[in-house]
Amino acid sequence: MLDYASEQALSPGTLLRVPLGRREVAGIVWDADPDAATQAPEGVDIKPVAAVLDALPPLPADWRRLMDFAAAYYQRAVGELALSVLPPELRQLDNTQLQRRMKRARDLAADWPVPEHTSAPPALNAEQQAAVAAIAAADKPVLLHGVTGSGKTEVYLHAAAQALQAGRQALVLVPEINLTPQLEARFSERFPGRVLVSLHSGLTPAQRLRHWLLAHLGLADLVLGTRMAVLAPLPRLGLIVVDEEHDPSFKQQEGARYSARDLAVWRGKQLNVPVVLGSATPSLETWHNAQQGRYLRVPLAERIGGGAMPRVRVLDMSALPKPAGGEERVLAPALLAAIEDRIARGEQSLLLLNRRGYAPVLHCSACAWKSGCPHCSAWRVFHKVDRTLRCHHCGLAERVPRACPDCGNLDISPIGRGTEKLQEQLAALLPDARIARIDADSTKAVGALEQQLQAVQSGDVDVLVGTQMVAKGHDFRRITLVAAVNPDGALFSSDFRAPERLFALLMQAAGRAGRDAEQAARSEMWVQTWNAQHPLFAALKRHDYEAFAAAQLDERRVAGLPPFAALALLRADAKTAAVAKAFLDDAAALAEAGDQVTLYRPVPPHMARVADVDRMQMLVESPSRVALQRLLAAWLPQLQALRAQHKGLIRWAVDVDPLAI
Numbered sequence: 016m017l018d019y020a021s022e023q024a025l026s027p028g029t030l031l032r033v034p035l036g037r038r039e040v041a042g043i044v045w046d047a048d049p050d051a052a053t054q055a056p057e058g059v060d061i062k063p064v065a066a067v068l069d070a071l072p073p074l075p076a077d078w079r080r081l082m083d084f085a086a087a088y089y090q091r092a093v094g095e096l097a098l099s100v101l102p103p104e105l106r107q108l109d110n111t112q113l114q115r116r117m118k119r120a121r122d123l124a125a126d127w128p129v130p131e132h133t134s135a136p137p138a139l140n141a142e143q144q145a146a147v148a149a150i151a152a153a154d155k156p157v158l159l160h161g162v163t164g165s166g167k168t169e170v171y172l173h174a175a176a177q178a179l180q181a182g183r184q185a186l187v188l189v190p191e192i193n194l195t196p197q198l199e200a201r202f203s204e205r206f207p208g209r210v211l212v213s214l215h216s217g218l219t220p221a222q223r224l225r226h227w228l229l230a231h232l233g234l235a236d237l238v239l240g241t242r243m244a245v246l247a248p249l250p251r252l253g254l255i256v257v258d259e260e261h262d263p264s265f266k267q268q269e270g271a272r273y274s275a276r277d278l279a280v281w282r283g284k285q286l287n288v289p290v291v292l293g294s295a296t297p298s299l300e301t302w303h304n305a306q307q308g309r310y311l312r313v314p315l316a317e318r319i320g321g322g323a324m325p326r327v328r329v330l331d332m333s334a335l336p337k338p339a340g341g342e343e344r345v346l347a348p349a350l351l352a353a354i355e356d357r358i359a360r361g362e363q364s365l366l367l368l369n370r371r372g373y374a375p376v377l378h379c380s381a382c383a384w385k386s387g388c389p390h391c392s393a394w395r396v397f398h399k400v401d402r403t404l405r406c407h408h409c410g411l412a413e414r415v416p417r418a419c420p421d422c423g424n425l426d427i428s429p430i431g432r433g434t435e436k437l438q439e440q441l442a443a444l445l446p447d448a449r450i451a452r453i454d455a456d457s458t459k460a461v462g463a464l465e466q467q468l469q470a471v472q473s474g475d476v477d478v479l480v481g482t483q484m485v486a487k488g489h490d491f492r493r494i495t496l497v498a499a500v501n502p503d504g505a506l507f508s509s510d511f512r513a514p515e516r517l518f519a520l521l522m523q524a525a526g527r528a529g530r531d532a533e534q535a536a537r538s539e540m541w542v543q544t545w546n547a548q549h550p551l552f553a554a555l556k557r558h559d560y561e562a563f564a565a566a567q568l569d570e571r572r573v574a575g576l577p578p579f580a581a582l583a584l585l586r587a588d589a590k591t592a593a594v595a596k597a598f599l600d601d602a603a604a605l606a607e608a609g610d611q612v613t614l615y616r617p618v619p620p621h622m623a624r625v626a627d628v629d630r631m632q633m634l635v636e637s638p639s640r641v642a643l644q645r646l647l648a649a650w651l652p653q654l655q656a657l658r659a660q661h662k663g664l665i666r667w668a669v670d671v672d673p674l675a676i
């Protein structure tokens with residue numbers, strides 16, 4: 016925060032342009048200092064502001080408090096944070112241009128188009144009514160706990176209707192940009208004529224500014240968006256919904272590493288407006304909060320239309336006889352037969368495999384060469400379509416070598432299986448079936464995802480192969496079989512949240528099957544596993560989130576992991592691991608840990624090297640969030656100076672409440 020002089024009295028929240036060194040940058044009047052001397056203290060040269068952008072109404076006090084809180088909690092400078100969350104284009108405009116943009120926004124809002132289709136709200140069932148009433152009455156965040164198809168979105172719509180009725184704005188957060196269009200359609204059909212805008216990183220700079228202005232001017236009644244939307248100024252905010260609140264994408268992974276869900280809860284409390292966290296598989300943090308009475312759990316136990324959840328079949332792969340000829344088994348015979356049944360009935364199947372590309376690694380049988388990335392601690396993935404080896408971390412792509420680069424052997428072969436290979440193998444097993452694939456590679460082109468989803472909806476696909484991308488949110492009406500082909504990796508991952516994420520993914524995927532009640536009875540979720548006795552699958556079979564959560568929370572309590580401990584990670588990136596480690600060691604020496612906070616030794620993270628940068632990290636842990644925050648606030652400001660003593664250090668950063676350690 017810096018001081019500047021101004022001739023005119025400036026309201027807090029006013030946007031400015033100020034000189035900084037030789038440049039002119041954006042600024043915001045933070046708080047009027049009641050004791051500010053009109054005269055600068057002697058010897059201090061306070062520069063005048065360059066321009067006052069007072070065409071824009073000041074950023075409101077509650078928004079500035081949100082920025083203060085987020086900056087303090089996630090250990091960032093408040094000015095840097097506040098400016099970084101404004102639409103980039105806003106920082107470029109002068110007063111006249113701003114006035115023009117605002118007039119355009121006002122004109123748009125005044126003449127907001129009414130959609131062709133509108134929908135009347137269905138009569139809510141008893142559980143939904145209770146949920147809507149609970150949201151209106153609650154004095155704490157509401158956890159809306161219901162499986163896919165239990166009518167959660169309908170509850171959001173009714174809660175939003177109440178907010179609009181009261182003259183307030185409603186904010187709805189979703190985990191992925193891909194999910195915004197269908198939600199937008201549903202909200203605009205329900206609220207014809209109401210101004211609805213989206214906020215996410217897929218907008219053009221002009222769109223983003225326009226939508227943000229509509230939100231900030233209080234003209235937008237409904238704001239839908241990804242995590243960034245929680246940081247928009249909303250002068251009439253009356254409801255916040257976080258859909259799929261357990262989704263990891265609500266946590267920003269760079270810069271200010273904020274959790275949009277947690278900021279939503281804070282913002283709701285600050286403004287005393289309802290916050291709804293919706294999920295079939297709440298994060299263990301949220302579940303724990305509900306059990307402790309800090310959140311109110313409101314269940315939606317029934318699927319709309321009374322459809323049952325699909326039957327879960329856990330296939331013990333270790334019990335199957337080995338296929339003849341030492342060939343690799345693609346699918347268990349029973350699963351293949353079940354897919355063939357579906358095809359014969361004109362129904363669809365979804366096969367999930369969380370690994371894109373053809374094979375995760377190429378291998379030379381003569382000298383044991385493997386397709387490692389020269390710049391990262393990762394294998395380069397074999398993509399057969401364009402015969403490349405691609406690193407999914409640094410992007411290095413090269414043509415597949417004809418022969419082993421080390422020994423010249425011509426016999427180099429893929430190990431393991433990605434979605435491309437599964438698709439190819441299925442085509443061989445089911446020659447008459449129409450097989451499609453949806454993953455990050457198949458959907459790179461603009462509009463490709465919509466097109467591929469459309470092909471599935473309209474029945475042009477019999478078997479869909481996909482990564483977790485397809486498990487989320489999409490409403491596939493004709494899918495009656497979902498199969499997880501190889502989910503075992505997550506059971507033994509070093510990431511302590513991996514089981515939680517796998518369970519959520521499988522429950523969500525199961526929810527893709529049989530969304531039409533008449534099909535629900537025939538719907539099945541298959542899991543191929545070499546660990547059929549794992550308790551995670553036992554809970555999944557019973558659709559028993561609560562048992563799964565209880566078991567996980569026990570493990571976390573014993574291990575001293577969240578939600579029973581607060582964590583922060585100090586990360587250092589450098590040219591060599593030794594430099595990164597030396598920085599972290601010196602940093603640790605400056606920390607006054609006391610007996611409430613534990614600093615662990617620096618270790619390399621799972622991906623220790625990316626694009627020729629070595630990474631190290633240090634875990635800081637405390638049973639007390641307050642103690643951890645106190646330590647960080649006193650400690651981190653000293654690290655800027657420390658940095659200068661470590662040549663070769665590229666960057667350091669802190670991640671408060673990290674998702675993975």
Ligand code: ADP
Binds near residue numbers: 140161163166
């Ligand atoms: P979720 O968000 O939990 O997946 P939705 O709100 O999308 O569930 O509801 C699933 C389907 O049931 C949607 O097509 C929705 O329009 C419909 N639906 C929801 N509530 C009702 C209701 N009370 N009566 C009739 N249909 C409903």
Ligand code: ZN
Binds near residue numbers: 380381383419422
């Ligand atoms: Zn070789």
Ligand code: ZN
Binds near residue numbers: 393410411626
């Ligand atoms: Zn790489």
